[in-house]
Amino acid sequence: MYKNIITLVFAFLFVSVLHTNAEQKPNILIIMADDCTHSDLPLYGGQNVKTPHIDQLASQGMTFNNAYVTMSMCVPCRAELYTGLQPVSSGVCWNHAIARTGTQSIVQYLGELNYRVGITGKVHADPRSVYPFEIVEGVEDNCVSTTAKYDAAGMREFMARDQEQPFCMVTALVVPHIPWTVGDPSHFKPEEFDLPPYLADNKETRTEFAKYLAEVEVLDQQIGETLALLDDLKIADNTIVIFTSEQGAQLPFCKWTNWNNGVHTGFVVRWPGKVESGVRTDALIQYNDVLPTLLDALGSTTKAEFDGSSFLPVLLGEKDTHREYAYFMHNNVPEGPAYPIRSVTDGKYHYIRNLSPENLYIERHLMARMPLNKYWPSWVFDASDDPEILDLVTRYQKRPAEELYNLADDPNEMKNLSNQKEVSGIQKKLSKELDKWLKEQGDPGAGLDTYEELQNARKGNHFKALND
Incomplete structure (x- = not known):
């Protein structure tokens, strides 16, 4: 009898251990x-x-x-x-x-x-x-x-x-x-x-x-x-x-x-x-x-x-x-003057919308904080007699209103396909999807990229200026 009791106790403990491990x-x-x-x-x-x-x-x-x-x-x-x-x-x-x-x-x-x-x-x-x-x-x-x-x-x-x-x-x-x-x-x-x-x-x-x-x-x-x-x-x-x-x-x-x-x-x-x-x-x-x-x-x-x-x-x-889609945003304040960007990808194509293309893009950490970044001044200097470097400097600082890239063929996004006839349907579809996301998020776009909105957010009053 005692042997049976001991056997049952050990069996119970064994099952309990297994259950505990399974629940861990x-x-x-x-x-x-x-x-x-x-x-x-x-x-x-x-x-x-x-x-x-x-x-x-x-x-x-x-x-x-x-x-x-x-x-x-x-x-x-x-x-x-x-x-x-x-x-x-x-x-x-x-x-x-x-x-x-x-x-x-x-x-x-x-x-x-x-x-x-x-x-x-x-x-x-x-x-x-x-x-x-x-x-x-x-x-x-x-x-x-x-x-x-x-x-x-x-x-x-x-x-x-x-x-x-x-x-x-x-x-x-x-x-x-x-x-x-x-x-x-x-x-x-x-x-x-x-x-x-x-x-x-x-x-x-x-x-x-x-x-x-x-x-x-x-x-x-x-x-x-x-x-x-x-x-x-x-x-x-x-x-x-x-x-x-x-x-x-x-x-x-x-x-x-x-x-x-x-x-x-x-x-x-x-x-x-x-x-x-x-x-x-x-x-x-x-x-x-x-x-x-x-x-x-x-x-x-x-x-x-x-x-x-x-x-x-x-x-x-x-x-x-x-x-189906991944979405992106950029507000340049406080790292530089306002330069709001929004974009979307379906994994193959990436559509970018620069909301203030008339502005010059400046990012102070990358461009101005010496000696942390020694390369950017050399780019500007060499751009005077190197067309390829001039093209990179220009492309980085002065951007079009819309960009479209085929990530499968061009993962480094060196060729802007925006407004090309053969991809116009894709651009239109992604642009519409981006509009939908902005609306769902309640994202007003360029209105967010201001020091006033940032300061309000730091005080816990997110989007106060936009809501007033």
């Missing part, structure tokens, strides 16, 4: 680069630098060929990732703006699911009431620092603190954001670079590009060390890992623009046992889709309304498409 929610690790142009990574065809840790992660998960941020600047794109909202919805329509009071972020949503949510490195998300992350020390948090401090002890402690409670850890690295002062560029041979066609080919550009690539190497090393923590703690098999390269580098035609190399982001998801290893997808996604996807994966029943939607079926191999 996965940990989440989000690793963000800072201003890394996706097309410079070997994963997306880059030829000038090696990134073995990123490549290995991709071999263990799913790589997204068509992932985008809505705004190619740090604060808005991080707000989008953390809230599942596009800029007008969150109120973060400018760099260094704060989210609307009452907005909820990944911290609250995962907290409701009993997650610990921490961040280490660059935060760039305000106010604290919207983003109450646990701050984990150890990783450089100043993106314009001349160093890139990396100490994994804080992350290790956070991850290992409570094996019974799942965690979400955001590791927000500051490389390869300018100034490009970390890493070792000496082993590169600038004269042998496969320089992207949107960059002026001169000595200064090649020298600075080498420094940028050295920081991409540091990025890859820090990613490798971060991923190693999961193996050391034996939790890799129960952790969803997301790597994203954020927006493009602080180079012309990348960050601060709506061009493809500004808004297109590298994006990889590893989830052992759920996401097939070494696969790629053409499914179109944006940062505002990430939070809804994570909540869907965790079985959340939240009734919250997001601009994004879950692409979990893509991750699980049940679908190969997600959204």
Whole structure:
């Protein structure tokens, strides 16, 4: 009799353990680069630098060929990732703006699911009431620092603190954001670079590009060390890992623009046992889709309304498409004089509308802040006797009202097809779709790109001037 009782007890305990393991929610690790142009990574065809840790992660998960941020600047794109909202919805329509009071972020949503949510490195998300992350020390948090401090002890402690409670850890690295002062560029041979066609080919550009690539190497090393923590703690098999390269580098035609190399982001998801290893997808996604996807994966029943939607079926191999269009916006204030831009892509064609084409485009960080950017003055100087460089300088600063590019044939967007008869139907369709999105978002367009609106938003009075 006692033997039967003991057998039943052990059987009950065994079943209980199995049930507990089955119910255990996965940990989440989000690793963000800072201003890394996706097309410079070997994963997306880059030829000038090696990134073995990123490549290995991709071999263990799913790589997204068509992932985008809505705004190619740090604060808005991080707000989008953390809230599942596009800029007008969150109120973060400018760099260094704060989210609307009452907005909820990944911290609250995962907290409701009993997650610990921490961040280490660059935060760039305000106010604290919207983003109450646990701050984990150890990783450089100043993106314009001349160093890139990396100490994994804080992350290790956070991850290992409570094996019974799942965690979400955001590791927000500051490389390869300018100034490009970390890493070792000496082993590169600038004269042998496969320089992207949107960059002026001169000595200064090649020298600075080498420094940028050295920081991409540091990025890859820090990613490798971060991923190693999961193996050391034996939790890799129960952790969803997301790597994203954020927006493009602080180079012309990348960050601060709506061009493809500004808004297109590298994006990889590893989830052992759920996401097939070494696969790629053409499914179109944006940062505002990430939070809804994570909540869907965790079985959340939240009734919250997001601009994004879950692409979990893509991750699980049940679908190969997600959204039909991705949308983009740019407000140049406070990084320069007003230069509002809106655009849309269906994954093949990209339609851009410059709302104030009569203005001269100026971005102060890229053009005027010496010695951080030594290449731009060399472009202006060399434009006097180099027609190709003159064309790049002119194209960057003086833009037409409309642009249209075939991303499949021209991913660097060097040939504007706007108003050409053979693509007029495509242009009209995308223009109509952009109008629809602006109306749905309540985006007034050029009226947002003012210092008055930014100052009102910083005081919590989003769009006050427009509503008065």
